[in-house]
Amino acid sequence: MAAAALRRVGGAGGARRVRERRAPIAPMTGRLQRLLVLAAFGLLTGCGTYGDFGRVRPSLVNDDTHAWMGPAAARGPATNLAWKHQLTDEERTLRDLAYPLIEPPYDRQQWYSVLGELGVGSRPWPYPDRNAYASRLFTTAYRSQTARYNRLIEDIRNDVMRIDPFFSSARYVTEMDRKREKALAYVSNLTAEERDNTLQRIAENRNIVRWVQGSLHERTESYRVALERMVIAAPSPVAVEAERSLTLLQQRITGYGA
Numbered sequence: 001m002a003a004a005a006l007r008r009v010g011g012a013g014g015a016r017r018v019r020e021r022r023a024p025i026a027p028m029t030g031r032l033q034r035l036l037v038l039a040a041f042g043l044l045t046g047c048g049t050y051g052d053f054g055r056v057r058p059s060l061v062n063d064d065t066h067a068w069m070g071p072a073a074a075r076g077p078a079t080n081l082a083w084k085h086q087l088t089d090e091e092r093t094l095r096d097l098a099y100p101l102i103e104p105p106y107d108r109q110q111w112y113s114v115l116g117e118l119g120v121g122s123r124p125w126p127y128p129d130r131n132a133y134a135s136r137l138f139t140t141a142y143r144s145q146t147a148r149y150n151r152l153i154e155d156i157r158n159d160v161m162r163i164d165p166f167f168s169s170a171r172y173v174t175e176m177d178r179k180r181e182k183a184l185a186y187v188s189n190l191t192a193e194e195r196d197n198t199l200q201r202i203a204e205n206r207n208i209v210r211w212v213q214g215s216l217h218e219r220t221e222s223y224r225v226a227l228e229r230m231v232i233a234a235p236s237p238v239a240v241e242a243e244r245s246l247t248l249l250q251q252r253i254t255g256y257g258a
Helices: 003-007 028-045 069-073 089-102 111-116 130-141 144-184 190-235 239-253
Strands: none
Touching: 003 130, 069 190, 089 144, 089 190, 111 239, 130 144, 130 190, 144 190, 144 239
8 A cells, every 4th residue: 555655646755747637717707896895905904704614605606606617517618608597505405516526625614615616717627636635735834743643534524424415406306307397398489599598508418417426436536546645645543443434434435336
Protein backbone atom coordinates (compact mmCIF):
# COMPACT_ATOMS: atom_id res chain seq x y z
CA MET A 1 0.00 0.00 0.00
CA ALA A 2 2.78 2.45 0.94
CA ALA A 3 4.77 1.69 -2.19
CA ALA A 4 1.70 2.23 -4.32
CA ALA A 5 1.11 5.53 -2.59
CA LEU A 6 4.65 6.66 -3.34
CA ARG A 7 4.32 5.76 -6.99
CA ARG A 8 1.07 7.67 -7.34
CA VAL A 9 2.17 10.86 -5.67
CA GLY A 10 5.85 10.95 -6.50
CA GLY A 11 7.19 10.31 -3.01
CA ALA A 12 6.35 11.26 0.54
CA GLY A 13 8.27 14.52 0.33
CA GLY A 14 5.64 16.22 -1.78
CA ALA A 15 3.11 15.65 -4.48
CA ARG A 16 4.11 16.22 -8.07
CA ARG A 17 2.39 18.90 -10.01
CA VAL A 18 -0.12 17.61 -12.51
CA ARG A 19 -1.49 19.73 -15.33
CA GLU A 20 -5.27 19.92 -14.98
CA ARG A 21 -7.88 20.82 -17.53
CA ARG A 22 -9.64 23.98 -16.51
CA ALA A 23 -13.26 24.76 -17.21
CA PRO A 24 -13.93 28.00 -19.08
CA ILE A 25 -14.52 31.09 -17.00
CA ALA A 26 -18.21 31.88 -16.71
CA PRO A 27 -19.26 35.40 -17.69
CA MET A 28 -20.13 37.68 -14.79
CA THR A 29 -23.66 38.99 -14.80
CA GLY A 30 -24.73 42.08 -12.93
CA ARG A 31 -26.18 39.86 -10.19
CA LEU A 32 -22.88 38.04 -9.71
CA GLN A 33 -20.97 41.29 -9.62
CA ARG A 34 -23.22 42.59 -6.86
CA LEU A 35 -22.85 39.38 -4.90
CA LEU A 36 -19.08 39.54 -5.17
CA VAL A 37 -19.09 43.12 -3.94
CA LEU A 38 -21.10 41.95 -0.93
CA ALA A 39 -18.66 39.12 -0.32
CA ALA A 40 -15.70 41.50 -0.50
CA PHE A 41 -17.43 43.88 1.88
CA GLY A 42 -18.03 41.05 4.33
CA LEU A 43 -14.36 40.13 4.29
CA LEU A 44 -13.18 43.71 4.73
CA THR A 45 -15.52 44.32 7.63
CA GLY A 46 -14.60 41.08 9.34
CA CYS A 47 -18.02 39.52 8.84
CA GLY A 48 -16.77 36.85 6.46
CA THR A 49 -18.80 34.98 3.90
CA TYR A 50 -19.85 32.01 6.03
CA GLY A 51 -22.44 31.69 8.74
CA ASP A 52 -23.46 28.78 10.94
CA PHE A 53 -22.45 25.21 10.00
CA GLY A 54 -20.18 26.41 7.20
CA ARG A 55 -23.04 27.70 5.06
CA VAL A 56 -22.61 30.78 2.89
CA ARG A 57 -24.38 33.73 4.50
CA PRO A 58 -27.95 34.10 3.15
CA SER A 59 -27.24 37.73 2.22
CA LEU A 60 -24.70 36.55 -0.36
CA VAL A 61 -26.80 33.96 -2.15
CA ASN A 62 -30.26 33.34 -3.55
CA ASP A 63 -32.35 30.34 -4.57
CA ASP A 64 -30.58 29.98 -7.91
CA THR A 65 -27.01 30.20 -6.64
CA HIS A 66 -26.16 26.77 -8.06
CA ALA A 67 -28.24 27.07 -11.23
CA TRP A 68 -25.00 27.25 -13.24
CA MET A 69 -24.40 23.57 -12.53
CA GLY A 70 -27.02 22.46 -15.06
CA PRO A 71 -25.42 24.09 -18.11
CA ALA A 72 -21.96 23.17 -16.80
CA ALA A 73 -22.94 19.51 -16.54
CA ALA A 74 -24.63 19.42 -19.95
CA ARG A 75 -21.88 21.33 -21.78
CA GLY A 76 -23.75 21.10 -25.08
CA PRO A 77 -24.99 23.58 -27.72
CA ALA A 78 -28.51 23.48 -26.30
CA THR A 79 -27.27 25.36 -23.21
CA ASN A 80 -27.37 28.51 -25.35
CA LEU A 81 -31.14 28.39 -25.85
CA ALA A 82 -32.75 31.80 -25.36
CA TRP A 83 -35.44 30.59 -22.95
CA LYS A 84 -35.32 28.00 -20.21
CA HIS A 85 -37.81 26.59 -17.76
CA GLN A 86 -37.51 28.00 -14.25
CA LEU A 87 -35.91 25.56 -11.82
CA THR A 88 -38.38 23.64 -9.68
CA ASP A 89 -37.88 23.52 -5.93
CA GLU A 90 -36.56 19.97 -6.15
CA GLU A 91 -34.19 20.87 -8.98
CA ARG A 92 -32.76 23.65 -6.84
CA THR A 93 -32.40 21.22 -3.96
CA LEU A 94 -30.64 18.73 -6.23
CA ARG A 95 -28.09 21.36 -7.24
CA ASP A 96 -27.61 22.62 -3.68
CA LEU A 97 -26.96 19.08 -2.44
CA ALA A 98 -24.74 18.25 -5.40
CA TYR A 99 -22.34 21.15 -5.06
CA PRO A 100 -20.63 20.08 -1.79
CA LEU A 101 -20.01 16.67 -3.37
CA ILE A 102 -18.13 18.11 -6.34
CA GLU A 103 -16.40 20.95 -4.51
CA PRO A 104 -12.89 19.91 -3.35
CA PRO A 105 -12.97 19.59 0.46
CA TYR A 106 -9.94 21.86 0.79
CA ASP A 107 -11.79 24.69 -0.97
CA ARG A 108 -14.51 24.77 1.67
CA GLN A 109 -14.66 27.79 4.01
CA GLN A 110 -11.89 29.69 2.26
CA TRP A 111 -11.99 33.38 1.41
CA TYR A 112 -12.62 32.48 -2.24
CA SER A 113 -15.20 29.76 -1.57
CA VAL A 114 -18.15 31.97 -2.43
CA LEU A 115 -16.77 32.32 -5.96
CA GLY A 116 -17.03 28.57 -6.42
CA GLU A 117 -20.56 28.58 -5.03
CA LEU A 118 -21.50 31.09 -7.72
CA GLY A 119 -19.76 29.18 -10.51
CA VAL A 120 -17.35 32.04 -11.16
CA GLY A 121 -13.74 31.50 -12.22
CA SER A 122 -11.89 28.43 -13.41
CA ARG A 123 -12.00 25.00 -11.83
CA PRO A 124 -10.52 21.55 -12.51
CA TRP A 125 -12.83 19.84 -15.00
CA PRO A 126 -14.52 17.60 -14.34
CA TYR A 127 -12.62 16.59 -11.18
CA PRO A 128 -9.43 17.66 -9.38
CA ASP A 129 -6.37 15.45 -9.74
CA ARG A 130 -6.46 12.58 -7.25
CA ASN A 131 -3.19 13.73 -5.68
CA ALA A 132 -4.41 17.27 -5.03
CA TYR A 133 -6.16 16.44 -1.75
CA ALA A 134 -3.08 14.74 -0.30
CA SER A 135 -0.91 17.65 -1.39
CA ARG A 136 -3.14 20.16 0.37
CA LEU A 137 -3.36 17.99 3.46
CA PHE A 138 0.43 17.77 3.75
CA THR A 139 1.20 21.38 2.90
CA THR A 140 -1.36 22.79 5.35
CA ALA A 141 0.08 23.45 8.80
CA TYR A 142 -1.30 21.30 11.63
CA ARG A 143 -0.19 21.15 15.24
CA SER A 144 0.16 17.38 15.09
CA GLN A 145 -0.21 14.42 12.78
CA THR A 146 -3.29 13.41 14.76
CA ALA A 147 -4.92 16.69 13.75
CA ARG A 148 -4.11 15.91 10.13
CA TYR A 149 -5.66 12.45 10.45
CA ASN A 150 -8.72 14.01 12.09
CA ARG A 151 -9.14 16.40 9.17
CA LEU A 152 -9.12 13.47 6.75
CA ILE A 153 -11.67 11.60 8.85
CA GLU A 154 -13.90 14.67 9.10
CA ASP A 155 -13.88 15.22 5.33
CA ILE A 156 -14.75 11.57 4.70
CA ARG A 157 -17.58 11.58 7.23
CA ASN A 158 -18.99 14.81 5.82
CA ASP A 159 -19.30 13.10 2.44
CA VAL A 160 -20.95 10.09 4.07
CA MET A 161 -23.58 12.35 5.63
CA ARG A 162 -24.26 14.15 2.34
CA ILE A 163 -24.84 11.05 0.23
CA ASP A 164 -28.30 10.01 1.47
CA PRO A 165 -29.97 13.43 1.06
CA PHE A 166 -28.48 13.88 -2.40
CA PHE A 167 -29.59 10.54 -3.80
CA SER A 168 -33.02 10.93 -2.23
CA SER A 169 -33.42 14.18 -4.15
CA ALA A 170 -31.93 12.61 -7.28
CA ARG A 171 -34.48 9.78 -7.23
CA TYR A 172 -37.38 12.22 -7.01
CA VAL A 173 -36.08 14.49 -9.78
CA THR A 174 -35.36 11.51 -12.03
CA GLU A 175 -38.88 10.17 -11.56
CA MET A 176 -40.42 13.57 -12.31
CA ASP A 177 -38.26 13.87 -15.43
CA ARG A 178 -39.56 10.53 -16.69
CA LYS A 179 -43.11 11.80 -16.34
CA ARG A 180 -42.13 15.14 -17.86
CA GLU A 181 -40.66 13.48 -20.93
CA LYS A 182 -43.73 11.28 -21.43
CA ALA A 183 -46.00 14.32 -21.09
CA LEU A 184 -44.39 15.96 -24.14
CA ALA A 185 -46.37 13.63 -26.39
CA TYR A 186 -49.66 14.95 -24.99
CA VAL A 187 -49.00 18.71 -25.00
CA SER A 188 -51.04 20.50 -27.65
CA ASN A 189 -49.31 23.00 -29.90
CA LEU A 190 -45.93 22.23 -28.42
CA THR A 191 -43.28 24.48 -29.94
CA ALA A 192 -39.81 23.26 -30.87
CA GLU A 193 -38.33 25.68 -28.36
CA GLU A 194 -40.46 24.32 -25.53
CA ARG A 195 -39.57 20.76 -26.45
CA ASP A 196 -35.83 21.54 -26.70
CA ASN A 197 -35.80 23.37 -23.38
CA THR A 198 -37.62 20.54 -21.65
CA LEU A 199 -35.22 17.94 -23.00
CA GLN A 200 -32.30 20.19 -22.09
CA ARG A 201 -33.46 20.45 -18.48
CA ILE A 202 -33.86 16.68 -18.28
CA ALA A 203 -30.33 16.27 -19.63
CA GLU A 204 -28.98 18.79 -17.13
CA ASN A 205 -30.55 16.97 -14.19
CA ARG A 206 -29.31 13.60 -15.42
CA ASN A 207 -25.77 14.88 -15.96
CA ILE A 208 -25.62 16.53 -12.54
CA VAL A 209 -26.32 13.13 -10.98
CA ARG A 210 -23.62 11.55 -13.15
CA TRP A 211 -21.24 14.36 -12.21
CA VAL A 212 -21.71 13.62 -8.52
CA GLN A 213 -21.39 9.86 -9.05
CA GLY A 214 -18.06 10.35 -10.78
CA SER A 215 -16.95 12.86 -8.18
CA LEU A 216 -17.67 10.44 -5.34
CA HIS A 217 -15.43 7.81 -6.92
CA GLU A 218 -12.65 10.35 -7.44
CA ARG A 219 -12.97 11.68 -3.90
CA THR A 220 -12.76 8.17 -2.49
CA GLU A 221 -9.55 7.54 -4.40
CA SER A 222 -8.11 10.90 -3.35
CA TYR A 223 -8.82 10.07 0.29
CA ARG A 224 -7.13 6.71 -0.17
CA VAL A 225 -4.03 8.32 -1.65
CA ALA A 226 -3.88 10.73 1.30
CA LEU A 227 -4.31 7.94 3.85
CA GLU A 228 -1.57 5.84 2.30
CA ARG A 229 0.82 8.77 2.37
CA MET A 230 -0.01 9.53 5.99
CA VAL A 231 0.57 5.92 7.03
CA ILE A 232 4.14 5.99 5.74
CA ALA A 233 4.81 9.57 6.88
CA ALA A 234 3.38 9.29 10.40
CA PRO A 235 2.06 5.86 11.43
CA SER A 236 -0.69 6.17 14.00
CA PRO A 237 -3.52 4.06 15.48
CA VAL A 238 -5.86 6.79 14.21
CA ALA A 239 -5.22 5.45 10.71
CA VAL A 240 -7.48 2.51 11.55
CA GLU A 241 -10.38 4.88 12.23
CA ALA A 242 -9.68 6.68 8.97
CA GLU A 243 -9.71 3.36 7.09
CA ARG A 244 -13.05 2.47 8.65
CA SER A 245 -14.54 5.80 7.64
CA LEU A 246 -13.28 5.34 4.10
CA THR A 247 -14.76 1.84 3.95
CA LEU A 248 -18.12 3.22 5.11
CA LEU A 249 -18.01 5.86 2.38
CA GLN A 250 -17.35 3.21 -0.25
CA GLN A 251 -20.21 1.09 1.06
CA ARG A 252 -22.63 4.01 0.89
CA ILE A 253 -21.59 4.82 -2.66
CA THR A 254 -21.93 1.20 -3.73
CA GLY A 255 -25.33 1.01 -2.06
CA TYR A 256 -26.64 3.63 -4.45
CA GLY A 257 -25.14 1.95 -7.47
CA ALA A 258 -22.86 4.90 -8.04
